[in-house]
Amino acid sequence: MAPIEGERLGRTERAVAELKSRLGSRVSTETAALEEHSRDESHHRPALPDAVVACTGIDDIVAALKTCHTHGVPVIPFGAGTGLEGGVIPIQGGITLDLAAMNRILRVGVEDLDVTVEAGVTLSQLNARLGGEGLFFPVDPGSDPTLGGMVSTRASGTNAVRYGTMRENTLGLTVVLANGDVLKTGGRARKSAAGYDLTRLFVGSEGTLAVIATATLRVWGLPEEVAAAVCSLADLHQAVSAVIEMIQRGIPLARIELLDDVMVDAVNRFSQLEYPVCPTLFLEFHGGRHGVAEQVDEVTAIVQAHRGQLEWTTSPADRKRLWQARHHALYAAKALRPGASTWATDVCVPISALATCISQTKADIERSGVLAPIVGHVGDGNFHLTFVVFPDDIAEMAAATGVHDRLVARALAMDGTCTGEHGVGLGKMSFLESEHGRGVDVMRQLKAALDPKGILNPGKVLVQPRGAEES
């Protein structure tokens, strides 16, 4: 082992020296910089990169990749560090490319409802700019990630039921390939049948196939009228079957969020609210004034038929309070046990299986004695557990791991997926084979074709096949 590690360090040292001579002070090996790039918001164990390059433009990415490709050194793209599955943790060391300074909004196409942004532009920065034009970008994961990070993880969030995920809202990309070549995919046409869908190949590839430099995204007009509603239901089955009916009736709801009783309690405490402690739907309606009123009427009838209560509002202040409370759910969960950490995970199942999947999961949580409130983007069949744990408590972590692994197995048995929106990163790698079978071999073939030296975010997404470990 020692000679291999020595050889690795030699390669890395040569790459860092070369990069310092090319990029000067933008390359840092200071401890503070390394530590800042050793973790994301997940429970996964941090690991230090060997150096951090603060990229100011695509030329820096190209330079870094050419150098790292020559020397066979890992490259890890880093945006805002808000990931939940350890996707940016440099578990094999290497050079982290910090893209936060690539934060220019390059073009806002008001007529075409599209924008082109550098990878480091944050969601809040983009929406601040778009608001002035009467536009918004709807994909809304709850935190404030970079758009590059959102493309990389195929991010999603509360609005996806109406507006789609990053898969549907990414029109084109500029990426840098492993060897430093620049590739433009897609374009500004709304649709194309011209060849293989390279854009979608890079969306969700978590930095393992290329580094994203810019993205052209679809944006949307701000709706004329917005209303929100809170629905309290007697049990989970009633809540989910009400949602199924809303979807089937084609009511174009913008947001359909479910909170279980434990999460409602946490949110009440954290955000000083007084919702009844029971399964609760947070809804949002977008449209013209009459259309929204019609949607609210239809939804009210459905909720009442499921013996629930609905309160609705068009007041911006009320809506802001509601969605802030929803977006603070992670902190609200954490505050239930002072000093604890959170471990957020997500799965997605066909909506017909959702009530059963959530009920069985809740029963498992109770049996296992862990604290794990549930929230979900239930219009998509997607839900989250947030384990509130003390990571040093070995028994508790084992219990949480058990609940987690059974959750994934349950979702896969229901023809669902091991992650609806957080990505594979480190935390879901072991489940990819069960989910995709032979597909994982095809993914490995694609990885080998595009990154033959395996330098792009190594050790993420795909487990190396046996016999292919670093030699």
Place this chain on the structure above:
Amino acid sequence: MAPIEGERLGRTERAVAELKSRLGSRVSTETAALEEHSRDESHHRPALPDAVVACTGIDDIVAALKTCHTHGVPVIPFGAGTGLEGGVIPIQGGITLDLAAMNRILRVGVEDLDVTVEAGVTLSQLNARLGGEGLFFPVDPGSDPTLGGMVSTRASGTNAVRYGTMRENTLGLTVVLANGDVLKTGGRARKSAAGYDLTRLFVGSEGTLAVIATATLRVWGLPEEVAAAVCSLADLHQAVSAVIEMIQRGIPLARIELLDDVMVDAVNRFSQLEYPVCPTLFLEFHGGRHGVAEQVDEVTAIVQAHRGQLEWTTSPADRKRLWQARHHALYAAKALRPGASTWATDVCVPISALATCISQTKADIERSGVLAPIVGHVGDGNFHLTFVVFPDDIAEMAAATGVHDRLVARALAMDGTCTGEHGVGLGKMSFLESEHGRGVDVMRQLKAALDPKGILNPGKVLVQPRGAEES
């Protein structure tokens, strides 16, 4: 050349003999069968396959691919033969897999709004079945293709502006790889962040990466209320700028079709209608009763502000007449010159460039003296020319080719695409390099990884790089 051709025939003969012994009478070398599979609805020159396998299930596809892989013989999937760019023409001979008998609807998920179908199910067959459940499949290319064919070409059509294309409406696939391995991609969850997007890689790959056996598709609830409208506008710029305003205002129109004056005249003659002969929009509105009324009011105001006339209707008979006239546009164009053939082509541009692109194209058509009415799914920036030509008239075909090539160049210069929905097939191969640059090399890498022997629909989509011709 002769020894190479002899070697090819020897390989093919061995493959056909082997398939006949495995699949019996499902393998045909009758002239009628070969001729039936030598063409699609395009202007491209037919070519005969060496044999046709009438596949009755995925096992037949597997058997055919194993045999053809062993012997290095081309395999061409064939659905309904409604393609417009020659995608199914066996230009290098080989074995055509006719999938029409794989026409079972395997599952209708009413709660989940999804279906699983075999590749040979036709669009009309699927919608006949879904209608009974209050559902429909919105992707609507105008002809009656198979769903497998629609997946292969990333098909689209009149409803895409509201409901998306095959890219957005395909949830998962079962495909057979070049070597006969079966691969399941995606699943039934509405969204997933679990690994590379293999589903989207096969959607639009035109039979060059795998053969599609089954598809799981998203379906939609039939809208409560449907209205349609015909808007007559003074010129193309007014028509397109009205559309831009509708899109920007977020009016959720289901269909936004543009016909130029020449096409309106053709449609009037063919379908016995009396629309004013000027640039015309056909619109469709889906929603609740009040929501649709609100949409119609908003659109009426926009059209009037652009000095146009709008007539609307909710009568099913009127709507049917309208959309039949639209779907018969190709035949209407053809009827303008008795005995002529049609050559339909499409491009897609950012909507801000659409009016300029169409105007310049119309001017070019007039200068060139060809007959080529225009229709378009303008909500997406997608439009079609239908050349009405006599293919034996060399001068006329040269003039049409000039208009065609300049149309594509114009679309690409506007950051558009050489095809929005017809696919590359044979007709757009020469433009792929201009559109995607370095991306074509990446496509070739993917093709080489998944089909190293190059047996899957060879000679389509990707021009072989120099030096890689059959040796």
